[in-house]
Amino acid sequence: MISIPTIDNYSLSGKVYPCEGIVDKNKVLIINSATAVDKKLYHHYAAYMAKNGYQVITYDYRGIAGSRPKKLSGFKASFTDWGQKDFSGVLDYAKKKFPDHKIVTLGHSIGGTIIGMTEKSNEISGIINIGAQTAYYKDWSKKQRTKIYFLWHIVFPMITYLFGYFPGKKLGLLEDVPKGVIKQWNNRKRHADMKTQMEAIGITFYYNTCTSKLLTLGVEDDPIGTEPAISRIHDLFKKSDKKIKMIQLHEIPTDKIGHFGFFSRKFKHTLWAKTLIWFDAI
Secondary structure (H helix, E strand, O other), X not given: OEEEEOOOOOEEEEEEEOOOOOOOOOEEEEEEOOOOOOHHHHHHHHHHHHHOXXXXXXXXXXXXXHHOOOOOOOOOOOHHHHHHHHHHHHHHHHHHHOOOOXXXXXXXXXXXXXXXXXXXXXXXXXEEEEOOOOOOHHHOOOOOHHHHHHHHXXXXXXXXXXXXXXXXXXXXOOOOEEHHHHHHHHOOOOOOOHHHHHHOOOXXXXXXXXXXXXXXXXXXXXXXXXXXXXXXXXXXXXXXXXXXXXXXXXXXXXOOOOOOHHHOHHHHHHHHHHHHHHHHOX
């Protein structure tokens, strides 16, 4: 493991997968995790990309997994911090360590959303976003909308208030999450337009200045990353050469992918291979 400094000098837990391919493609891939997810989820995909000619960086956001302080109650962090400060720091690290490489990024869920929260996003040559959305409940699958809303906007905030953070590990629900992230996510429930909502409280976004090529992917059976949901982030990248695609289960074929299944090794020769081809063309 390595330590990656953020732009405000917080230390993030990261890992570099050195290129193991016969040919170094002179590209470094940064993987931005989903909320409450340990970077270990992406280990096999990162190793796959390294074997195919990429330098790969995975990392944990402040307050999450390896970047979690001993005491999370009272710890200040938000998902805008993850974009403005953490991802910015990782981009700086990638440029310094691999100065002659193009930077490409894979953003999973919130990991795609935060890309437009740093002014350094124009340093990225290519982006694949998977299930990147804004937590607006009316975009979610109608079949599961009530259940997810009850958890995300009632149960999770209540538990977070009691503990001072969200104790995901104790509950068997991924990683612990800082209070500020849960609060900021919960505040999204009534606002369809995330950009307008956040800018009204003084937060600056940089989606409009990002000129990298963009592929936005959604999955047919993902109840959160529906087509309306992923379109909200996709549409914010005004200057990108972009394409959006919903992955249909019969195309793979498989009977289940969901919000996290993309990174299962069983998709090495299908979904993973397609992302490799896309990144290779950058």
